[in-house]
Amino acid sequence: MIKFDFNTYNNFSIDNYDLTNLENKFVNDNMYTDWYNLEIDTKKIKECAKEVRNDADVFIVLGIGGSSLGAQAVICALKPYFDNKKPEILFVGTSLSTDYITNLLEYIKGKSIYINFISKSGSTFETVLTYNILLDYMKQNYSDYSNRIIITSANKELLEKSQKEGYRIFEMSENTVGRFSVLSVVGLFPIAVAGFDIDRLICGALSAKEDKQNVYKYTCIRNKMLNCNKFVESFDVYEPKLYYFTEWLKQLFGETQGKNNSGILPVSTVNTRDLHSLGQFYQEGNPIIFSTAIFAKSSNNLMIEKYNSSLDNINSVALYSVLESRYNHMNTNLIVMDGIDEYNLGYLIFFFERSAMLGSFLLNINYYDQPGVNGYKKIMSSKLNG
Numbered sequence: 001m002i003k004f005d006f007n008t009y010n011n012f013s014i015d016n017y018d019l020t021n022l023e024n025k026f027v028n029d030n031m032y033t034d035w036y037n038l039e040i041d042t043k044k045i046k047e048c049a050k051e052v053r054n055d056a057d058v059f060i061v062l063g064i065g066g067s068s069l070g071a072q073a074v075i076c077a078l079k080p081y082f083d084n085k086k087p088e089i090l091f092v093g094t095s096l097s098t099d100y101i102t103n104l105l106e107y108i109k110g111k112s113i114y115i116n117f118i119s120k121s122g123s124t125f126e127t128v129l130t131y132n133i134l135l136d137y138m139k140q141n142y143s144d145y146s147n148r149i150i151i152t153s154a155n156k157e158l159l160e161k162s163q164k165e166g167y168r169i170f171e172m173s174e175n176t177v178g179r180f181s182v183l184s185v186v187g188l189f190p191i192a193v194a195g196f197d198i199d200r201l202i203c204g205a206l207s208a209k210e211d212k213q214n215v216y217k218y219t220c221i222r223n224k225m226l227n228c229n230k231f232v233e234s235f236d237v238y239e240p241k242l243y244y245f246t247e248w249l250k251q252l253f254g255e256t257q258g259k260n261n262s263g264i265l266p267v268s269t270v271n272t273r274d275l276h277s278l279g280q281f282y283q284e285g286n287p288i289i290f291s292t293a294i295f296a297k298s299s300n301n302l303m304i305e306k307y308n309s310s311l312d313n314i315n316s317v318a319l320y321s322v323l324e325s326r327y328n329h330m331n332t333n334l335i336v337m338d339g340i341d342e343y344n345l346g347y348l349i350f351f352f353e354r355s356a357m358l359g360s361f362l363l364n365i366n367y368y369d370q371p372g373v374n375g376y377k378k379i380m381s382s383k384l385n386g
């Protein structure tokens with residue numbers, strides 16, 4: 001269960017937050033609605049994941065941006081902190097670091113490796129470059145390498161070629177939007193390989209779809225804050241496992257709404273660590289920031305005798321102390337989860353995706369493109385290709 005509180009630590013109340021017409025317009029007029037419809041057949045995903053799980057020491061998710069952040073957010077949130085269960089899941093293809101790739105090739109030597117290449121376009125530079133290096137490695141080291149490669153893409157030519165090579169394929173719909181794809185085959189397959197219940201994730205998302213009030217309220221409050229010169233939203237978590245969830249949020253809101261000289265800059269903190277760094281700025285610095293705090297209760301019980309209190313309770317005392325101490329300087333939307341599980345994560349994923357989409361309609365911004373990302377690509381390509 002998840003509780004939303006947009007009032008207690010927030011001066012920005014709003015009376016009218018009905019976005020039904022706007023949402024209906026999206027449903028009726030927009031072609032990029034796959035993520036919203038949540039019509040996913042998980043059977044093939046689960047079958048293939050089971051096979052990979054049985055044999056892989058290391059499962060490499062090869063993608064960037066929306067092609068990998070969602071799965072990383074969910075897997076990192078759900079897995080124990082210190083875990084050496086197989087398969088180990090690695091997220092690769094997110095940099096051009098020579099050291100990273102060199103170390104990776106050393107690290108995977110002698111292990112049973114499976115690779116999931118994920119790219120809607122099939123042509124993203126970092127993904128393709130890393131894939132070619134790993135493909136050479138696989139060819140050199142496994143006679144059954146074709147059985148170890150899974151391609152997820154919407155690029156028909158690539159899918160056909162891959163099938164001819166004997167790789168397994170998952171076809172993405174043309175209507176998939178990368179950063180909204182975690183509850184499609186893009187995110188669900190790696191999450192299933194990691195051993196988590198993808199049907200529960202979807203179940204959580206379907207429940208979130210029933211809850212219009214909270215998402216409409218949150219979306220309108222964000223919009224009002226932007227209009228009042230609150231240009232930065234900080235997603236603050238008190239559970240380090242949620243770090244990649246905030247990375248996913250940053251991409252979701254950054255790429256969806258950061259256009260036309262508008263949008264709110266999404267940043268994040270992991271507390272209580274960052275109370276000792278950015279906390280100072282938040283408390284007394286330039287008041288352009290508002291916060292959306294996401295607190296997750298723990299299912300473990302660790303008593304701290306000195307305070308006659310559980311550590312989980314102490315963590316929540318820290319949260320409420322922060323909210324109280326900042327109240328006059330910074331507004332906070334509060335989201336409390338009764339635990340980190342598939343259902344709650346699915347719920348939050350859909351909640352934030354829907355808000356990012358609705359918020360971009362309020363700003364009159366195209367929600368599914370990211371033209372600015374191409375800027376560096378074009379220059380880089382002309383430098384490399386002459």
Ligand code: PA5
Binds near residue numbers: 255373
């Ligand atoms: O959200 C998006 O659409 C982007 O972040 C893409 O996911 C990212 O650029 C990767 O693109 P592709 O899946 O084509 O490799």
